[in-house]
Amino acid sequence: MKQFKIFFTGISLFFLLSCSNDVEVPRTHGVYMLLDTSGTYTKELKQAQRVISYSLLKMKPGDSFAVARVDTGSFSEKDIISKVTFEDRPSRMNQQKRVFLEKIDKFVKSVKGSAYTDITGGILQGIEFLNERAPGKKTILIFSDLKEELRKGFKRDIDFQLQDYRVIALNVTKLRSDNIDPKEYLDRLEQWRTRVETGGGVWKVINDLERLESLFG
Amino acid sequence: MSFLDSLGIHPAITIILLVIAGIAVLYISRRPAHRAIMSLSAVVHNAMRLSAHSVMKVESRLAERNREVLLIAGCEAEERMIEREFERIDATVRRDLSEYPAMHRRLNEEITAIEEDYQASIEVPPEPPGWMKAVEAVAKIPSKGDPMVSNILEDIHHSLVKANTNSIEAYRKASHKRHDRLRNMMPHWRKVLTVLTSVDKNVTSILSRSQTIDRHMKEYEDIVKGTDKALRMLSSSSLQHFFTSLAVMIIAAGIAMVNFQLIARPMSEMIGGTTSLFLGFQLNQIAAMIMILVEMTLGIFLMESLRITKLFPIVGALNDKLRIRIAWVLFVMLLSLATIEAGLGFTREILMEADQATGALLRGEEAGAIALESSVTWITTGSQMALGFILPFVLMFVAIPFETFIQSFRTVLGIVAVGSLRALAWLLRFVGTLFKFLGKSLLHIYDLIIFLPLFIEHKVNNSPVEKLKKSENIMSDQKGSEYEAI
Numbered sequence: 001m002k003q004f005k006i007f008f009t010g011i012s013l014f015f016l017l018s019c020s021n022d023v024e025v026p027r028t029h030g031v032y033m034l035l036d037t038s039g040t041y042t043k044e045l046k047q048a049q050r051v052i053s054y055s056l057l058k059m060k061p062g063d064s065f066a067v068a069r070v071d072t073g074s075f076s077e078k079d080i081i082s083k084v085t086f087e088d089r090p091s092r093m094n095q096q097k098r099v100f101l102e103k104i105d106k107f108v109k110s111v112k113g114s115a116y117t118d119i120t121g122g123i124l125q126g127i128e129f130l131n132e133r134a135p136g137k138k139t140i141l142i143f144s145d146l147k148e149e150l151r152k153g154f155k156r157d158i159d160f161q162l163q164d165y166r167v168i169a170l171n172v173t174k175l176r177s178d179n180i181d182p183k184e185y186l187d188r189l190e191q192w193r194t195r196v197e198t199g200g201g202v203w204k205v206i207n208d209l210e211r212l213e214s215l216f217g
Numbered sequence: 218m219s220f221l222d223s224l225g226i227h228p229a230i231t232i233i234l235l236v237i238a239g240i241a242v243l244y245i246s247r248r249p250a251h252r253a254i255m256s257l258s259a260v261v262h263n264a265m266r267l268s269a270h271s272v273m274k275v276e277s278r279l280a281e282r283n284r285e286v287l288l289i290a291g292c293e294a295e296e297r298m299i300e301r302e303f304e305r306i307d308a309t310v311r312r313d314l315s316e317y318p319a320m321h322r323r324l325n326e327e328i329t330a331i332e333e334d335y336q337a338s339i340e341v342p343p344e345p346p347g348w349m350k351a352v353e354a355v356a357k358i359p360s361k362g363d364p365m366v367s368n369i370l371e372d373i374h375h376s377l378v379k380a381n382t383n384s385i386e387a388y389r390k391a392s393h394k395r396h397d398r399l400r401n402m403m404p405h406w407r408k409v410l411t412v413l414t415s416v417d418k419n420v421t422s423i424l425s426r427s428q429t430i431d432r433h434m435k436e437y438e439d440i441v442k443g444t445d446k447a448l449r450m451l452s453s454s455s456l457q458h459f460f461t462s463l464a465v466m467i468i469a470a471g472i473a474m475v476n477f478q479l480i481a482r483p484m485s486e487m488i489g490g491t492t493s494l495f496l497g498f499q500l501n502q503i504a505a506m507i508m509i510l511v512e513m514t515l516g517i518f519l520m521e522s523l524r525i526t527k528l529f530p531i532v533g534a535l536n537d538k539l540r541i542r543i544a545w546v547l548f549v550m551l552l553s554l555a556t557i558e559a560g561l562g563f564t565r566e567i568l569m570e571a572d573q574a575t576g577a578l579l580r581g582e583e584a585g586a587i588a589l590e591s592s593v594t595w596i597t598t599g600s601q602m603a604l605g606f607i608l609p610f611v612l613m614f615v616a617i618p619f620e621t622f623i624q625s626f627r628t629v630l631g632i633v634a635v636g637s638l639r640a641l642a643w644l645l646r647f648v649g650t651l652f653k654f655l656g657k658s659l660l661h662i663y664d665l666i667i668f669l670p671l672f673i674e675h676k677v678n679n680s681p682v683e684k685l686k687k688s689e690n691i692m693s694d695q696k697g698s699e700y701e702a703i
Contacts, residue, residue: 053579061485088489088501090482090568094575101579 028062029216030135031055032126035081036144037069038117045108047171047209048143052104055141056097058216061088064133067104068122070144071114072151075121081107085133117149120156127161139166139215145173146188162201168215169205243663244670251660258656265649269642276638283631284448288440290624291451295437297527302430306423313419324412327405334402338395452628459625465618473509476558476608479601481505483564509612512554516613519547526620555609562605566598 033055035048052067059065066083068074082103086093123140130138146169150156169192178185189205196203206212226234243250355373439447485501498506521532522544532540664671 053581057576057579061489089486091486091571094571097575098578 028064028135029060029137029139030064030130030133031059031066031139031141032129033065033067033141034070034074034119034122034126034143035067036117036119036142037071037111038114038149040113041145041173042111042113044143044171044173045111049104049108050209051141051143051170051212051215053101054212055215056100059086059093059097061086061090061093062135064130064135065100066126066129068125069107069111069114070117070119070122070142072116072118073121073154074118075125077125079122079125080129083129116151116154117144117147118151118154118156119144119146119148120150120158121154123160123167124158127165130165137166138164139168141168141170141215143170145175146192147175160195160199160201162196162199165196165199165201167196167201167203169203170207171209172205172207240667240670244667247663247667250663254656254659254663258652258659261652262649262656265645265652269645269649272638272642272645276635276642279631279638280635283628283635284443286631287448287451287455287628288443290455290628291440291447292437295433295440299430299433299437302426302433306426306430309419309423309426313416320412320416324409327409327412331402331405331409334398334405338398338402452632455625455628456632458621459629462618462622462625466615466622469612469615469618472608472611473513475604476509476612477502477505479565479605479608480508480558480561483561483568484508486564486568487561508554508558512551512609513612513615515547515551515554516609517616517619519544519551519613520616522547526616528616528620528623551609551613555606558605558609559602560605562601562603563598566594566601570594 033048033052035045037045055065062085064083064085066080068080071079073079082100084096084100086096119142123142126140130140148156169189172189174182174185178188193203204214206214355370436447436450440451481502484505485499487501488504489500517526517528518532520526521529522535522540524533524540527533532543535543
């Protein structure tokens with residue numbers, strides 16, 4: 001009888017612990033990267049490739065990664081260059097990384113500059129993608145000079161829903177006009193920071209691409 | 218205070234008034250307060266004393282129980298040792314007795330051969346030829362210068378010399394034959410010596426085992442009698458076994474950890490592994506842990522069916538044929554798991570190489586460096602495979618320290634419990650005594666606070682008027698009692 005009680009207690013404890021684990025937040029990481037392909041910024045895409053390689057290197061099974069271009073209308077699945085959710089099997093994951101890298105390489109070699117820059121649309125698309133995948137940690141990387149230029153008729157005055165999101169601007173280059181009036185550059189950064197933080201997200205800028213550790217920190 | 222303040226009295230005076238009032242109250246309530254303090258300290262003191270007594274009773278009961286357990290465990294261990302020794306003697310005797318007829322026949326043959334050789338080697342002096350006496354008589358005939366007689370004697374002399382030479386030759390041949398036979402006896406002697414040495418060895422071994430049995434029997438008798446010496450010996454050996462087995466089990470845990478690291482990642486190649494199932498552990502990690510635990514369980518049962526350990530009496534009680542069959546099945550299962558682990562070790566190396574190659578590609582490194590490194594990877598591959606194969610068998614032996622740990626843990630737990638109960642009893646007694654003296658101290662402190670009214674009371678009691686009153690009271694009491702008596 002005593003042994004039965006001990007056994008029953010053990011089983012109950014096991015199920016109790018198992019149930020308590022059900023509500024645990026997944027440990028996976030979702031990253032959505034936006035590549036600015038407008039005007040002269042296409043020259044910076046080689047740098048973007050380095051960031052993508054670094055991200056792939058740090059990705060673990062279960063993590064999701066997507067790279068999308070920012071062009072005239074970026075709120076579209078068609079702008080996603082490559083997307084992947086890494087499988088459990090290490091061998092399969094290595095294969096997925098190689099394929100992903102090949103796709104990006106092909107894109108960088110064949111990319112043509114776009115006339116407009118719809119960063120807001122890209123972020124909205126990123127939010128949609130990451131919400132669907134529901135990873136434990138969500139990050140949107142914006143590889144751009146953050147100068148948004150919308151085509152006439154495009155409406156992008158939408159508030160972001162960025163709770164549990166990190167939005168990181170990478171390689172925010174200074175434009176010629178920024179050099180004339182640096183306030184313009186600072187205002188641009190401030191405007192994006194406000195938009196992201198108002199939406200509940202965390203804003204960060206990394207211009208030194210040698211220090212990417214904090215991307216996955 | 219506020220009331221007094223409202224009357225406009227100075228705070229210092231207020232405090233003094235309060236102190237006086239307090240002292241007055243304490244003086245008035247002195248006797249009941251003393252009684253309350255004394256009874257409180259007595260209650261706590263007695264409660265603690267009673268509790269300590271009860272704890273000591275439990276402690277002595279537990280100590281007695283520990284003693285019984287220790288003696289029973291000691292008895293079992295000694296019985297097992299004696300049983301093993303008897304089994305060994307039985308095996309030796311059986312082996313030797315089964316060989317005894319053959320050995321006896323061999324010895325007989327050797328001795329017969331030696332005897333025959335001995336008989337054949339007896340020295341027989343050569344017989345002088347039969348006609349020697351006749352020749353001797355003819356040789357004594359005086360020749361008197363007769364040349365014919367001289368010639369005959371010379372011929373006889375020659376014949377004698379020749380006959381003598383032949384005889385010596387025959388004797389030499391016979392001696393040579395005898396020496397040959399004696400030489401042939403040597404291997405027979407040696408064989409006899411070998412057989413007798415082996416017999417001597419066996420007898421010595423049995424004698425030595427019998428001495429061991431005597432020693433164990435002596436220890437067994439001591440344990441059965443429950444002597445202090447036996448108890449001390451059992452207790453110390455139990456502690457020694459506990460710590461030794463604990464150390465070995467810690468080492469085994471380290472080995473299990475290494476094994477886990479070896480198979481956890483390649484396991485994800487088999488069954489996946491990102492899903493967190495239980496307490497943050499991933500599926501592949503849980504699978505690896507279960508695999509190691511299964512190996513350890515198989516090892517424990519294998520040891521059990523080989524009768525090396527006795528954790529499960531039901532396994533030991535199985536008939537030998539079934540038990541051996543179970544042991545073989547367990548061994549095959551363990552071997553299969555070890556082979557799977559070796560395969561996982563190989564997979565791990567392949568995965569590591571693939572990771573390196575992908576990493577190099579992502580970092581934009583040259584493929585040549587990786588190729589150079591991979592030329593020596595067969596060493597690590599082989600090592601990982603060997604580790605994967607060997608570690609399950611190493612973990613199998615954890616059953617032995619585990620059994621010792623379980624057996625000695627009961628005794629150690631008993632010793633610790635007895636020690637804790639003794640400490641608790643001491644603490645209870647200490648607290649009880651503390652309260653007893655605390656009560657007395659509180660009485661003195663109480664009296665110290667109201668020393669002034671007490672001093673006045675003492676002075677008043679010892680004044681001549683009071684003494685007279687007291688003596689009158691006593692006298693009137695005595696008279697009253699006398700009247701009552703009349």
